[in-house]
Amino acid sequence: DAGITQSPRHKVTETGTPVTLRCHQTENHRYMYWYRQDPGHGLRLIHYSYGVKDTDKGEVSDGYSVSRSKTEDFLLTLESATSSQTSVYFCAISVSPGLGYGYTFGSGTRLTVV
Amino acid sequence: ILNVEQSPQSLHVQEGDSTNFTCSFPSSNFYALHWYRWETAKSPEALFVMTLNGDEKKKGRISATLNTKEGYSYLYIKGSQPEDSATYLCAFFTGGGADGLTFGKGTHLIIQP
Numbered sequence: 001d002a003g004i005t006q007s008p009r010h011k012v013t014e015t016g017t018p019v020t021l022r023c024h025q026t027e028n029h030r031y032m033y034w035y036r037q038d039p040g041h042g043l044r045l046i047h048y049s050y051g052v053k054d055t056d057k058g059e060v061s062d063g064y065s066v067s068r069s070k071t072e073d074f075l076l077t078l079e080s081a082t083s084s085q086t087s088v089y090f091c092a093i094s095v096s097p098g099l100g101y102g103y104t105f106g107s108g109t110r111l112t113v114v
Numbered sequence: 115i116l117n118v119e120q121s122p123q124s125l126h127v128q129e130g131d132s133t134n135f136t137c138s139f140p141s142s143n144f145y146a147l148h149w150y151r152w153e154t155a156k157s158p159e160a161l162f163v164m165t166l167n168g169d170e171k172k173k174g175r176i177s178a179t180l181n182t183k184e185g186y187s188y189l190y191i192k193g194s195q196p197e198d199s200a201t202y203l204c205a206f207f208t209g210g211g212a213d214g215l216t217f218g219k220g221t222h223l224i225i226q227p
Binding site (some may be wrong): 040041042045055058092102104 | 145148156158160161162163203205215218
């Protein structure tokens with residue numbers, strides 16, 4: 001019944017290689033977000049999207065890019081993976097976080113950069 | 115960078131006891147305050163979204179209050195049960211655009227039988 005899926009669920013990659021994580025939704029929500037979760041930190045926003053082809057940077061965007069060519073898909077790319085990007089990545093969707101609508105989160109992608 | 119503080123960081127509570135914890139956020143440019151429940155090996159799930167000063171929300175044994183003038187929200191759990199064990203996150207939204215939520219680091223709640 002998940003309206004949001006992330007792929008892959010787990011990935012191990014080598015330093016310097018490009019990596020793309022995918023977030024797919026079936027809810028037709030306007031807003032999509034990528035967060036990373038690290039020990040000692042709360043969820044930190046990487047990039048977000050407020051519509052097709054409309055994206056912007058979050059708090060920790062260095063080293064990451066995103067694309068949203070369709071309402072349902074939001075891709076996060078690590079251009080050249082580094083060990084500091086080892087993390088758990090969560091995608092979230094929302095109708096509108098400021099108007100009483102919460103986020104729905106994906107199951108997360110655990111990325112290890114070796 | 116907005117500062118959202120949650121306290122305590124962790125909390126051990128006996129089954130059946132009631133408990134509460136705090137979220138502090140900037141009192142200016144307030145738009146919405148969210149609470150999420152995050153169980154181990156799962157994804158965070160929305161509990162409440164509050165937008166008005168004085169808001170009180172309730173879901174079963176869990177309730178939340180909001181004071182936007184002084185910048186805090188309380189989450190209460192009445193008669194704690196083992197299934198309440200989780201990390202509880204609060205998140206602040208300033209509005210004015212499409213920016214995402216700013217999350218606190220969470221309160222890790224452990225209910226002891």
